[in-house]
Amino acid sequence: MVATQTTLKTRSVSQEDNVLVIDGVTYHSRLLVGTGKYRDLDETRQATEASGAEIVTIAIRRSNIGQNPGEPNLLDAIPTDRYTLLPNTAGCYTVQDAVRTCRLARELLDGHQLVKLEVLGDEKTLYPDMVQTYQAAEILIKDGFKVMVYTNDDPIAAIHLEEMGCVAVMPLAAPIGSGLGIRNPYNIRTIVENASVPILVDAGVGTASDASIAMELGCDGVLMNTAIAGAKVPVLMASAMKKAVEAGREAYLAGRIPRKRYASASSPVDGTFF
């Protein structure tokens, strides 16, 4: 009995397996969420809470001048003492705009260095422009930023970005906002196998099973926005995504059975009386 209990203990999920470490900081949730596309800030707050996320992306935009002085502030719904804010260069198509956005974010958030870099290539696909992504990453890393980088699902690109010093590499699963799910699981798996920094699927998740698949492939986390904010009931989807990421992680650690073409009985054949 004692031996069985010990075995069970060693096989349960260790503390190390349970946490996500990015640039030396430990997080207990492997789900990262965006704060765009919600109906209002109250829905943003509720969905973010339900997701259990600790890292939350924000965008930097022009302030409304003289239009709405009493306008509610995102940072009231997503307080900086509760969440790690991840300023994001969403919408940037050039190195200069991405670098400016990160520098403004650092000033806005009192020296905050963790950023999400994305430099987009075109509006139709919102695919990353990798040439400009490399250039911007280099400038930002030299300037002291901790860069979590959005990339295509190219294993070689992921290696380059890690070697440059990005603190996390975030391949797309499918185009941003498409909800098409994990289109190239083999590449995602290869990227994970090669990496020694966290790999997070960023973009393309449509529903809970997509998030589980990403985690079953061995990803360290998943970042999403539209799949939650665009659902009919965003707060419920946020809760579903939380469970899906946890379930996928546990399934990855547990190790799935191999796929076989034919059946194998799960009840013993010995001792049958018929």
Add this chain to the structure above:
Amino acid sequence: MEIYVNGEPRQVEDSLHISELVDMLDLGNRRIAIEVNLEIVPRSSYTIYKLQGGDKVEIVHAIGGGSVDGG
């Protein structure tokens, strides 16, 4: 003198300090960041930084955003 604030031309007093511009725009209690002619102006310099005619001022804040343009 004329300056540009978030892309819009605006007539202001000569040698206006950034802190005065912020007060004028009723942004004193908001969490913002400011860049003038593509250079960040640290919050600690708002009271000493004097604007000049033709300056391009960008005033930004945090809004909801994710993997796609949150605007």
